[in-house]
Amino acid sequence: MSESKKICIVLHRRDLRLGDNSAVVSAIESGRLLIPIFVWNRQESEACDAGSASCWWLHHSLLELGNQYAKQGGELFFFREPTQSVIERLIREHDVEAVYWNRRYEPDAIKQDSGLKKSLKDAGIEVHSFNGSLLREPWEVETKQGDPYQVFTPFWKNVLASIDPDKPLSAPEAISFEKVRIESCKLDDFNLLPKLDWADSFHEYWTPGEQGAHESLSNFIRNGIDDYKGERDFPAKSGTSRMSPHLHFGEISPRQICHAVQVHLNRKRKDNGQPGADTYLSEIGWREFGYHILYHFPHTTEKSLKPKFDDFPWDNNAKDLKKWQQGMTGYPIVDAGMRELWETGWMHNRVRMIVGSFLAKDLLQNWKSGAEWFWDTLVDADLANNTLGWQWVAGSGADASPYFRVFNPVLQGERYDPSGKYIRQWIPELSELPDKWIHKPWEAPKDVLKDAGISLGETYPEPLVDHQEAREAALAIYEKIK
Template sequence: MTGGRREGEAAIVWLRDDLRLADNPALHEAARSGRPILVLFVLEEVGGEPSRGAASLWWLHHSLAALGGALEQRGVELVLRRGDPARVLPETAKACRAGRVYCNRRYGRAGRRDRDIAETLRDEGVELVLFSANLLHDPERLLTRSGTPYRVFTPFWKALAAEAPPRSPLPAPGRLEPAPDAPRGEDLADWHLLPTMPDWAGGLREAWEPGEHGGRERLRRFVESRLGNYAEGRDRPDRDDTSGLSPHLHFGEISPVQVWHAIDRHATGRNGEKFLSELAWRDFSYHLLDHSPDLGEANFNERFDAFPWDRNEKALEAWRTGRTGYPIVDAGMRQLWHQGWMHNRVRLIVGSFLVKDLMIDWRVGAAWFWDTLVDADPANNAASWQWVAGSGADAAPYFRIFNPVLQGERHDPEGDYVRRWVPELSRLPKRWIHKPWQAPEDVLAEAGVRLGDTYPRPVVDHSVARQRALALFQELPRA
């Protein structure tokens, strides 16, 4: 007996990509247990470095700060540790005499690591208790009639939609009792997650409010003002008709269950169904990742292992910096750098351009997105890049090659999106805004555009690149 408490009476709530108080099953059940609680976040490292990209680390700093403040109002601190959870968790459990670790389930390799950690804790007399929190339905619940994972989204969506609605969201806990003898955590500032020299995060600060409050507010604004136009406007990057919830979902500041019920309450018909189906794509990606943990590194379709990718560093740098000479591509890549985010339609366009116009391996693009996106997600990022490349599950056929000019004219018809992110073209008439190299010299001169100087000429001829890509894809071995 120590301080009147029995050995193993306290509980640890181990938070990961679930940085919220409301609808958090692990936190909810720990609070219901009546045990004193220690809330822990571990900055997991790979090779001594955090396993997240730079933009995600910026978001993580602010999300942890917000969560720490919310927990303090309920009587407990957020304990921060850095390192390997397999080492940190047993140490922390021993220090505060915790008999249980409550956490929400992860998927893919992370889920497999959790099973290994559970064994390590069990050897120390500590139980790891897992809950379902961050998907609408767990992978083992949605299988085909033959008991295999879905590989095509449409039947997956039909099966998910036919299920009973997801459980009701859980309330945030009230006052929490802190665990005795809780070890002191590290200071968030000492993790140096924010950029300093240079500070490139100004655009991120303008665009986002990380944290649970920010996620709730963004969902509220979307439901009240934009959901009614979602089905029509979701493919228009020149409009603000998407939810912008992806980073909040990725960090678990809001749950898909909360989003589902909010949409289901406020929308009927085409707009609500379309948004819920897009939310289900997130589940589909995680189901793929859970059944294929190497989704981010290996072609889902092994035929693509033989593809002769190009290694054109000059073209890759033009793509990364938004200097390809194709305005819709350049606008997307500049938005990505400024806001840490890109409209989904434009993600498809820039992905197709990298893989099928420049013939650069999809994994190179996925790595750049991982570092620059605030919503960089191991399931969505990998599954979406493989979809664009043609190598994934339910992938776009290899012969679907987005024409960046036609895509721009269709989805940014007035050129407003390009004018915002590629201001050197802002004075071009809409007829030429997506193909400035075809504009007459007098039009270019009047708009102040000097091709090859103020704005680059195209790095490739799309029609030639398309034929090259088709020829190489057709040489792949048959399935």
């Protein structure tokens, strides 16, 4: 090693990319030799408590990032010991003088990173942390009174008015690595791949990694973004970007997405905006809002943002919860969504709202039970947005759906899946049922059911509850606590 070349560590977490990665770029610009690392220690933070579907994605995303480093002549090193122990050992063994990382915003992660930063600085080690996953830091956006936002629209207007217009950072063309033997483990030692075979089909739907993220975004901008506003609510159509898992794992940054959308708009010469693009960017805004709420109100992962909901008399019937998880509630649009989730590790956003409302307001199950199931089965499981979404649908969170809004699963199905295409895809036992009855098979005449090969209660379940009765019961409870 040359005397003039110092060494630094780049600690990857939720930034599994090289493009627009401030930590990586700054480390390179420092002139130091890089040691890129990733630590997986289940005792440390929520990031290592990821559900099975997320772990599948993480494995393949890390594999791709490792390949990117290998193409540059380096290696991504994997460790299972506590992060601080790993870094302190590398400092001792390789004369490391600086550590670079991109910030995290979950409560446990903030506590961990703050402690690590203090310990390293006390030891005389430089620490450089960056915003690598948000358009604005949560503490940078506040109301005129200096308070955090709890309503989305003014929050997003504030962010839009102050987004950094700079072009995203390019991926480095050359990286200088510290070339010595480093004692580490292998990616397979993390045992991230699910033991059950239920995730075996995920590869048919997803391509984890930075390249896969940019290919997905390019395809969406070419073929979907202009029609996004009108198509996004119809689950049988390819009307959404499906970028959420790529964003969660930091394979692409929101700044890269916003820049790509703006380039698209400039090419079309629509300087005054375009409904599809504007609506899509607002969805990026909801992601930002989720992190804003989580940062300022960290208790919301366990308790309601609105305290009066903490004493809500949830039913918490284990059998009903299981039926919901299995997609066996007897309401086709609900069951189709839950089966899509199990098969693909993802669910269409409109359907997420429908199944969430059904669990919380028809079955009166605690929203945390839904959040826990999504956490284990979604490839895009994200603490901030999972919490925001479930508290929204339960009526207990920021900018929440009003307590009196109870999604009618029949009307929602008829409106957003009028021909039943989505239902037939995920519930094949209903595939022969005419459109008229596809959303309410229990009302179909006996001869129609027989011709479709359906025996309610046997080949497909009877409704778990009567929606109208469940709605009235829920509203009566919500009215009391209101």
